[in-house]
Every structure is written in C-alpha cells, then in structure tokens.
Amino acid sequence: MKKLPIVRLNASKMKLIVLIASIVSGLSSCNKYTYHIPVEGEKYGGGIVLHIFQPHEKGYIAGETHGVIVAEKDLHGLRTFGLIGVDLTGLTSSDIGYGKSNTEAIIAAYPDSASAAKFCSELKINYFDDWYLPSINELNLIFEKRQSLGTFSTDYTSHYWASTAYDDANYSGAFSRFFNTAAICVKDRFEPFHIRPVRYF
Numbered sequence: 001m002k003k004l005p006i007v008r009l010n011a012s013k014m015k016l017i018v019l020i021a022s023i024v025s026g027l028s029s030c031n032k033y034t035y036h037i038p039v040e041g042e043k044y045g046g047g048i049v050l051h052i053f054q055p056h057e058k059g060y061i062a063g064e065t066h067g068v069i070v071a072e073k074d075l076h077g078l079r080t081f082g083l084i085g086v087d088l089t090g091l092t093s094s095d096i097g098y099g100k101s102n103t104e105a106i107i108a109a110y111p112d113s114a115s116a117a118k119f120c121s122e123l124k125i126n127y128f129d130d131w132y133l134p135s136i137n138e139l140n141l142i143f144e145k146r147q148s149l150g151t152f153s154t155d156y157t158s159h160y161w162a163s164t165a166y167d168d169a170n171y172s173g174a175f176s177r178f179f180n181t182a183a184i185c186v187k188d189r190f191e192p193f194h195i196r197p198v199r200y201f
Contacts, residue, residue, distance in 0.1 A: 037065050038201065041148050045069045045201045046126035048149055051096065051141050058097030059200060068096070070134075070142055071125055071197045072150045078192035081161055081174040082106075082115030088165035094136045094175070099198050102163035103132040116161045120197045131197040133163035136175040136184065142196055143177050152179050152196070159185065159193040 038044045040052060052067040053060040060066065083106060091105040092098070106117040116133050123131040134142065139162045146152050152160075158179040166173045166186045173186045176193055187193070 038067070040067075041145075043072075046128035046199065047071045049201075050138070050145065050149070050198065053097060058095065060097075066201060068099075068134075068138060068141070069199050069201055070149055071131065073196075074151075074153065075119070075123070075195045075197065078157075079116040079119055079161065079195055080114075080192050081165075081187075081189040082113040082118070083110050083165075083172075084189045085172060086110050086113075087167050087172065089167040092135070092163060092165045094162075094164045096135065096137045096141070097200075099132040099134040099138050099163055100200060102135055102165075106133075106163060106165070116193075116195055117163055120195065123197060125197070128199060131199045133161060133195065134198045136162035136164040136177070138162070138198055139175075139177045139196075140184070142198075143179060143182065146179070153194050154180050156180060157194075159187065159191070161193045161195055 038049045040049050042049050047069040050068040050070040052065060055062070086109055088106065088109060091109060092102040103117040103121055106115055107121060120131045120133045123129065125131060139160060142149060152158065159176045160179060162175040162177065164175040166175060172189065174189050176185050176187045177183070178185055
C-alpha cells in the first residue's frame with residue numbers, strides 16, 4: 001500500500017483554514033434564519049403593535065404581515081387640529097389604514113398650518129420618522145386596547161385627536177375620542193387635545 005505524504009501546515013495556513021470554516025458555519029446559520037412575524041401587543045418598530053391589517057383593509061398584502069404601530073406615550077403637551085375654516089370634505093377617511101393618507105391630505109391642504117397632523121409627521125420616535133395622526137377608527141382601536149398600550153389621560157381633558165375631519169354646510173370640525181367616557185365626538189378644530197401617533201409597517 002502506497003503511503004500518503006505528510007502535509008505540514010504552518011501557522012498562516014492553519015489560520016486560513018479556521019477562517020474558511022467559520023465563514024462556512026456562518027453561512028449555514030444564515031440559511032436557518034427565520035423572519036420574525038410581529039403580533040399584536042408586542043414592542044416592535046418604535047412602538048407597540050396595535051393591529052394587523054385584515055383582507056378588507058387598506059394596507060393589507062396577501063402573504064405578508066403589515067399593520068399599525070402605536071407610540072408608547074402621548075406627545076408632550078396639547079395640540080389643536082388646526083386648519084380652522086379649511087374645507088376638507090372628501091379628503092380624509094375614518095377607516096383603518098388611512099391615518100397616513102389623512103395626515104398627508106391635511107398637510108397638503110394647508111402646509112403652513114401648525115396642525116396636529118403636521119406635528120406628527122415631523123416626529124422622530126425611537127429612530128422612526130414616519131408617524132401619523134390616526135384615523136378615528138384607528139383611534140378607536142387604541143381606546144379599545146388601551147390597557148396594554150401604556151398610560152393615557154382619563155380626566156376631563158382626555159380628548160384625543162383623530163385625523164378624520166368633519167365638514168358640512170355650516171360647520172368644520174374633526175373627530176376625537178374622549179377617553180374619560182369613551183364618547184366619539186366632533187369638536188372645534190381650535191381646541192387643544194392629546195395626540196397618540198401611529199405608524200405602519
């Protein structure tokens with residue numbers, strides 16, 4: 001039987017072999033990585049997952065997971081809705097998934113207004129800068145799940161603004177939710193209320 005030659009490895013060659021082995025091992029680990037699917041109530045994306053979009057809602061994409069994230073705290077101070085006397089008929093929606101487009105429509109209607117919507121759009125929370133003022137149905141979700149979403153104001157000043165406007169022939173207001181009594185209200189836009197911003201993922 002023919003004897004195989006003995007190969008002697010110097011230190012540099014040994015280091016190279018170890019490096020290659022570690023790279024191969026790392027690639028193997030990458031192949032085993034599984035994508036984390038967010039669930040309601042967990043901390044994720046700069047806040048807390050409020051809602052996962054359903055097939056009938058804007059933002060739903062079949063085979064993917066998307067939804068609404070709510071900030072863990074109210075914004076500091078009270079803000080007015082703004083745009084007093086500006087007709088927003090047909091520009092905003094009450095539905096889930098419309099906080100972003102509502103916010104953009106409000107800002108576009110009056111870019112110079114110091115509105116609650118504009119204030120949300122300029123926020124940066126936990127490195128994320130795509131926050132919006134929630135639609136009234138998104139705000140309703142926040143109220144319904146508030147026990148797991150941190151602290152909210154519950155005294156006589158505990159109105160929270162939504163990005164859903166209300167306009168008719170005689171009145172221009174906007175929707176709010178009163179966290180003290182659970183009432184859904186239409187209020188004057190000049191009134192200063194709380195804000196709990198949302199973003200989508």
